[in-house]
Amino acid sequence: MTWQERIKKWLAHEELDEDTKAALATLQDDEKLAEDAFYQDLTFGTGGMRGEIGPGTNRMNIYTVRKASQGIADYIASKGAEAKSRGIVIAYDSRRMSPEFAREAAQTFAANGIHTYLYDAPRTTPQLSFSVRYLHAFMGVVVTASHNPPEYNGYKVYGEDGAQLNLEDADEVIDFVGRVENELAIRNEGYDPELLVTVGERLDAAYIEQALTVREQLAHPVKAVFTPLHGASGATVKRLLEEAGYHDVTYVPEQMQPDGEFPTVTSPNPEEAGAFELAEVYGQKTEADLLIAVDPDGDRAGIAVRDGEHYKLLSGNQTGALLIEYLLSQKKEKGELPADGRIFKTIVTSEFGRVIAESYGVDCEDVLTGFKFIGEKLKLNDVNREFTFLFGYEESYGYLARDFARDKDAVQITLLLVEAAAFYRTQGKTLLDVLHELYARHGWYRESLVSVTKKGVEGAREINRLLEDLRMRPFQEIAGIPVKTIEDYDSQTRRFVDLGTDEKITLPQSNVLKFFLEDGSWICVRPSGTEPKVKYYFGVTASGEQESSERLEFLKEAFVAEVDGR
Known part of the structure; x- marks a missing residue:
């Protein structure tokens, strides 16, 4: 069916709602936009779906949400009566249409005879993850598009x-x-109302009770500023910190209420300095030690630490290193560091965390990019009990310290960061001081990312050709530095270049390549899973700050030039 036929089909639908009819009438005036809205079905991938809000088969709207929900309902039904009885939990964030999409999903599940729990107001993604486990539900859904612009929304799916x-x-x-x-x-319509249960405070209290278990210390005085960036985490974080005893925290008032327009920020993304502008204003007023910003669905956290008269934004890798150091040092001091302790990180995350973990005798295991792969390890461990989980993280600002949630959880991490800042303050240190101590002890680890956009069908082909070429003609050296090892996650092999031997990689198949150089540097080439981009990740280590910065810039420039010259 052509896009023109699809739009005619929608216009002819007798029960099309009035808002969609009006939007379609406007859309018809712009052929390019109309084609984009109808030329395909909105992609439902391994993580669910995400797209612009609007009419069309390639947009987020009540009809595409119903379609996704019907498919999931059919999947649940295929698993039997018990799966339908255990049911599904639905949460949603502060975005445009999030409550409406959540309600449509809930009614679709209930109309299929599936027990459905629907939150009464915006909640975070990690609380949804916790709720699935707490209620022993069969699945979960959260309506969110994370830190995307206001015109986007999405639909993420969770297992039991x-x-x-x-x-x-x-x-x-x-x-x-x-x-x-x-x-x-x-x-x-016409579902059994007893199948659709509204949930709220009872699950909030249960989640807070679990979040408090991340504590390693009782509260010490500290000044912090927190912002949920108009997202779903504000009330939950405030309640958690107050119950934990942290009463000198300033909550950015302009950004505490859920608002899908994100009126005070260009982008509600804690990876970007702009997200901290208002938090820094309040930080300067209160002389705060730490600023924390959390993205709209409450799963990723960024921090800025006082550095003299200003604040320094830390990377996800640096924040992860600090959290690992704090957790492991505290457990060691109390004699609670388990012999089978394990930390997980993704293949594009810094090696800094690994060396810190190993200095405490703790294993660090790599997984593919995406927090679901850490969740998968935890699920397997529920059965075989091979390790004690201590921490999991990824360079894109996602962290998990306690696995009562099985996705990255910025709420529990906010408490842990405030606690760590408070503890080190008793020693006359900031988190930045501790980071510099770690560099002095383990070496200066630096990382960077270069994203190259390749739009359209031809762009996707170019990305595939690049990966294919790198496999057919692998680098023997990069920037003049010999390649020591190549990991190919598509063929699931690790090649030792100097020895000419291979071994198996026990990770799922993925179209990703990683090069390890003889000087300890590494480069990973990975197509984006959500955008028309190929991403180059870089990591280096050196004995000093300037040397590591220079080495990183040289490696980036040399690699991009060598790839472009192929």
Whole structure:
């Protein structure tokens, strides 16, 4: 069916709601936008779906949400009566249409005879993850588009363990969603109201009780500033910190209420300095030690630490290193460091965390990019009990300290960061001081990312050709430094270049390459899973700050030039 036929089909639908009819009438005046809205179905991938809000098969709207929900309902039904009885939990963030999309999903599940729990107001993604586990539900859904611009929304799917679906289960769900042919034909009225249960305070209290277990110390005095960036985490974090005994925290008033327009920020992304502008104003007024910003669905946290008269924004890798040091040092001091302790990080995350963990005798294991792979390890450990989980993180500002949630959790991490800042303050140190001590002890680890946009079908082909070429003609050296090892996650092999031997990589298949150089540097080439980009990740280590910065810039420039010259 062509995009023109699809739009005619929507216009002819007798029960199309009035708002969609009006939007379609406007859309028809712009052929390019109309084509983009209808030329395909909105992609439902391993993590769910995400797109611009608006009319069309390639947009987030009540009809595409019904379609996804019907497919998931069919998947749940295929698993039997017990799965339908255990049901599904639905949460949503502060974005445009999030409550409406959550309600449509809930009614669709209930209309299919599935027990459905729907939150009464915006809640965070990690609380959704916790709730699936707490209620012993079969699945979960959270309506969110994380830190994307206001015109976007999304739909993320979780399994019974509270983690995003593993690849095998995700493929099965994708197949069921793909079988739903007509999004306009799905009716979700007339459900049994007893199947749709509104939840709120009881689960809030249970989640707070668990979040308090991340503490290693009782509260010490500290001044901090917190902002949820107009997202879902504000009330939860405030309640948690107050119950933990931290009463000298300033909450940015202009950004505490959920607001999907994000009126005070250009982008609600804690990776970007602009997200901290208002927090810094309050930090200067209160002479705060620490600023914390959390993204709209409450799963990623960024921090800025006082550095003289100003604040220094730390990277996800640096924050992860500080959290590992604090947790492990505290457990060691109390004699609670387990012999089978383990930390997880993704393959594009710094080696800094690994060397810190190993200095405490703790294993650090790599997983593919995406927190669901950490969740998958935790699920396996529920059965085989091979390790004690201590921490999991990724360079993109996602961290988990206690696995009552099975996705990255900025709420529990906010408490831990405030606690760490307070503890080190008793020693006359800031978190920045501790970071510099870690560099002095373990070496200066620096990382960077270069993203190259390749739009459209031809762009996707270019990215695939690049990865294929790097496999056919692998680098023997990069920037004049010999390549020591190449990890190919597609063939699941690790090649030792100097020895000419291979060994198996026990990670899922993925179109990613990673090069390890003889000087300890590394480069990872990875197509983005959500954007038309190929990403180059870089990591170096050196004995001093300036040397590490120079080495990083030289490696980046040399690699990009060598790739472009192929």
